[in-house]
Amino acid sequence: MRGLITVGAALAGALLGIALGSSPARAEGPGAVALSRFDPTPAGDPLFAVPSPFIGGHLVPRGLVMLDHAEDPLTLSGGAAAERVIVGSQSLLHVGGSLSLWDRLLVSASLPLALAQSGDGPAAAAGVGAPDAPSSPALGDLRLGVRVRLLGDEGDALQIGTSAALHLPTGASDAYVGEGAVRVTPQLLLGGRASRVAWSVAGGAVMRSSGNPSTLAYGGGAAVLLWDERLQIGTELYAETMLQGGSLSLTGSERVAVERTTSAELLLSARLRPLAGLVLGAAAGPGLGEAIGTPSFRAVAMVAWAPPAQPQGAAADPDPDADGIAGPADMCPYAHGPASAEARRNGCPVEDRDEDGVADPDDRCPDEAGGGDGDPARRGCPADQDGDGLPDALDACPAEKGDGAGGAARPGCPAAPSEPADQDGDGLLDDADACPAEKGPASDDPAARGCPTRVRVQGAQVALLEPVLFRVLKNDPAPIDPKSEAVLAEVRDVIAQHPEWVKIEVSAHTDSSGNARFNETLSTARAEAVRRWLVDKGIAAERLVAKGYGSSRPIADDKSAAGREKNRRIEIVVLEKK
Template sequence: MRLDRRLGRTRSILAGAAFFLLARASLAQEASTTGALERFQPSVAGDALFGVPSPGASGHLVPRAKAVVDFGLRPLSIQDGDTRYAIVSQQTFLHVNASLALWDRLLVSLDMPFALTQGGDSPTVLGVPFTSPQSAEVGDLRIGARVRLFGEDRGAFQVGLGGYLVAPTGPSGYAAEGAVRGEPHVVMGGRVDRFLYSVSLGTTLRASARPHTFDARAGAAVVFGQDFFQIGPELSLSTPFTREVLVDTPDTRISVASPVSAELLVGAKLRPLPFLVVGAAAGPGLTQGYGTPVFSAVGSIGYEPQASPADKDTDGDDIPDKRDACPDTPGPENDDPHKNGCPPDADGDRIADKHDACPNEPGPKNEDPAKNGCPVDTDGDRIADKQDACPSEPGPKSADPRKNGCPPDTDDDSIRDVVDACPTDPGVPNEDPKKNGCPPDRDADTVPDKTDACPDVPGKPDAEPQLNGCPKVEVTNEEIVIRRQIRFRFGQSSQYQTVDPMSDDLLHEVRDAILKHPEIELIEVQGHADAMGADEYNQILSQSRADSVRAWLIKRGIPPEKLVAKGYGASVPVGSNDSKEGRQQNRRANFVIIKKKEP
């Protein structure tokens, strides 16, 4: 509280807190107790800071727009004794803000404020009633223009001149002035690497009874990434040209406690998309000037695309960035807009030939100079992946597109030779390395299924297709079947024969089969002949054959009591005796099981 005696009782009541500084030349009589309170005025859409204008205007015919919400706590209060009353306890404004950049130098803008919420105590102090706002109101439309006078856009130092014309679109009160205002100002600022700054000096000239003011704003920020994020402080000051008196009567004088309104904001902005900017700021009031809140907060979201100046030439190749396909790398002019201003790039992969290890083949960037600009070659076999039929396995070149760049596979079974157990025979995958890539062989007798006459029974290779891979001997319930004929040779006479040694392997298998089946108690070794001779002759011949086979088996370990020999002559033919092949089939020996142990 401040006391000032004048014409009897004079009291000075502390009232207010603000963001900008207010003033007027003089007040001889009672002053109005109302007037637009909001000290915070958002900068134009596209400016870097929240409340401090920028000196430049970036782009041509580039529209930008944003919405700003700001909140002020207790922007106007009054002290009566030990009690402080809030004439305006809070205000929340929505600003709809739009701008248009022209010729990379001129900026025109509009800002329309709306008081969304307002409140206060409507106190009466020393008999003076103060009516607090209680509802939403329309503010005053602000029309602006700014021109950059000196410096390059986004340069280290720029100077701009601008101003706002504020039209009384809202009713007179605490959200609107009710009279025209003019706000000329000069702006200085710039950007050095990641640091940007801006300073604005100006005045607010009012047609209302409230005093004119001198206004100053300053702010700075540090920028990270490609303008992705920025953070920094802002300070706003405003002071009236004369002391502001709200009530002046013979008995009472009420004036603003502080001639200076000052407010500090610390804010951050984020650009998640090239055209989208969101921001938030907050800070305290530093004085008790008219309209200065105890605390304020600001939030914004805007469509604010960046634009390069028309004459900017970042790489200095005399081709403006807006026509330069490679604005950061100098290069010659080119009729192709995609190559204009780019260094020579024969393969069109956007890697200059002088840095391209494969200048005639397009490829991606690579930290390895030997691979930079070369087609992707995952397996390093010098065959680009797009031509490599096996891009993850190194292999030689091949005229066959299906094999180009693949490891050798001689039999073309898709199993490379290095792991193919049968590299010259096409086969199938197998978990057993010894069988991987080999033809299927179900009975594992080394005879592939496709040539195995008995694919489910192991046997040995045989030159005769019908016997290939089949066992020579098989035991059934009735007999021991042999799939080859036993050969005989003549003894001292043509009627008596002995086993030819070339049939020893076959008879060894017969012997082994008998030994493996001890349940067989008696086998009849049968001898047969063709019908070419007399019956008596054929009978003697067939008996001789049966006897010689029985003798061979007994000599090699088969008990004599297990074998009986019997000749059948030509009485049991299996083929026609009219043909050579049939007679050959009839000259044979059989092993019929006569007796077996009961299971």
């Protein structure tokens, strides 16, 4: 292992030697500026701009494609001239890849491409000595990197490493994406994993072989891992400070004065791992200060292939959640769970929201704690021994099935015993009243007790126990005999006690003596006379209809005097109820 560390350190030293060998004294020209201070970390690192000691196994390839957009990264003013936005926006596409070796060494490469840049227009007129932002795509400087983890292993709370990155001048030096000269960035890396928090701190220098000043580069950040490490939320701060101030050559032409020497940015980020190796990420945040290259705002979006770390020589754990269910049979390999006869639930945690010991899929009341009462249909439900739907704990009468009549004072109870009823209010209790819906006097005859003395309700008819008599007057075809007003009064009372009868027929009948047409006319007059009498005594007219049937509906033999007397009658029939 010491040999590996020595090899890595040698590689980093070689890159540093290139930078020192290409000192400013040997520079062929004044150089240029690559505006973006955002240098993406290799795929697999927990943060976007602050590198970590992460290596991630042996012979594990990783890669990313990242879109980076910055607002107002270059704003200058010259003398009395107004402030000019030279580069108002810059959009870069970064393509990178890495390979881990022996779980100690990481080699990486990254190439930026400027997709679009924009500014205010001819900047020369502003007197600031800077060319306009190009409108066409431009290639940036290629970065080659090597990283060595010196102390700690994957997952440790503290790991220490070192790295060096070599930037080759492949970019356009007049397009704000290339510096026109080699630069090397050696750094010391600290980081690790503490419970669900991954953290990184890095510090080093950006050593330039051009005439532009070298800078100190430093930063730090942390991320919280959630949802079985599939979701990561983080924040990071990174900055560069010029080692000497004065002036800066932007594109190899005139130099511009530099008043602010520190560029800093803050990012808030999120990453999602929908598959084992696929990582989607986004970050955004403000620039802090107004130094050259500091944007007012930066937004980043990323797609990466970054399999989780697998140390060298370590075989894949067939049962990573240690639940005793190995391999593909475990439907939740990273979450401890019991065996299940149902294949889709095998090895998965059993949810029990109400914590009553009955798993939610088997719990008939998953949000109410309870052991049930022996009924499989109520497994996991609060006990309800009387089966009225109200748990015993809330049931004031747990052994008596309630019907909702108990009210708030007696939930789960049946209706409280009431006083014996007397619905017609005649002073006789219903259980001893032969006619509980019609008022009547007491009687020694149980069949007549509490009933009207002259009428009876028989189904849909009010039967008259006495005939309605009519007098014979020359100027009135059907005058009611005063002797019959008593029976009609009881008819009126019975109708009044039954408001549910909405349509009642008063029908009159005759015997067959005489002319049939005369009998029909006579019966109609008598029916109307009775109807009119009931209306005069308080019954609503719309409830009553009169109908004369003549001799068409006999109920007895019309050949005898007794039969004819029975056929001459008044009937009260209920036609409609509500």
